[in-house]
Amino acid sequence: MQQDALDELKMFSQAKLRGGRGAPLSGLPGYAYDSRGGQGITVYVIDTGINKDHAVSVADYQYYSLRLTHLQEFRSMQGNKRWLYLPGEPHIESDEIGHGTCVASKVAGPTFGVAKSANIVVVKMQPVAVDLHMSHVTAAWGIVAGDIASMGLRGRAVVLATLSSE
Numbered sequence: 001m002q003q004d005a006l007d008e009l010k011m012f013s014q015a016k017l018r019g020g021r022g023a024p025l026s027g028l029p030g031y032a033y034d035s036r037g038g039q040g041i042t043v044y045v046i047d048t049g050i051n052k053d054h055a056v057s058v059a060d061y062q063y064y065s066l067r068l069t070h071l072q073e074f075r076s077m078q079g080n081k082r083w084l085y086l087p088g089e090p091h092i093e094s095d096e097i098g099h100g101t102c103v104a105s106k107v108a109g110p111t112f113g114v115a116k117s118a119n120i121v122v123v124k125m126q127p128v129a130v131d132l133h134m135s136h137v138t139a140a141w142g143i144v145a146g147d148i149a150s151m152g153l154r155g156r157a158v159v160l161a162t163l164s165s166e
Helices: 007-013 099-108 134-151
Strands: 042-047 081-085 119-124 157-161
Touching: 042 099, 042 134, 081 134, 099 119, 119 134, 134 157
Parallel strands: 042 119, 042 157, 081 119
Antiparallel strands: none
16 A cells, blocks of 8 residues: 555545446545555556656655655656667667656656556657657567567556657
8 A cells, every 4th residue: 555645646545426427536535456466567668758766856746745855756667678679760868848758757756656567668769859750650660569579468558658748
């Protein structure tokens, strides 16, 4: 049980009441999850990358109850992490925008993640400030499909294409 969970995590473990409505989030003690959640699953995050040195400031989450200065979400993820790149793009493990870092944190981060034991594959796209064409998105999906096949992950992979329009 993650006692200090954000409401967005609590909703995943809320009990259903009569009439199909969930319990009030404020009344839930935390996020109840299986510590093996996501184990054996690989999540492909097609986005702006991940900043492996990203420190999440509690100031970014003012409603969060922890009194910590920084949370090293990426470095503390339990699962494996690796990168895939589009042909012709530089192989740089970064996230100039921050969106991909946030998404990966919500997937497998120890504080904010839903599937805390999942493996992450970062499919690095060009930053949004650079023109992004449909051919880039199509190429990313093709790279992911090839990787799933070559790694034998069929039935054990989830793909998130969460490109930000910032």
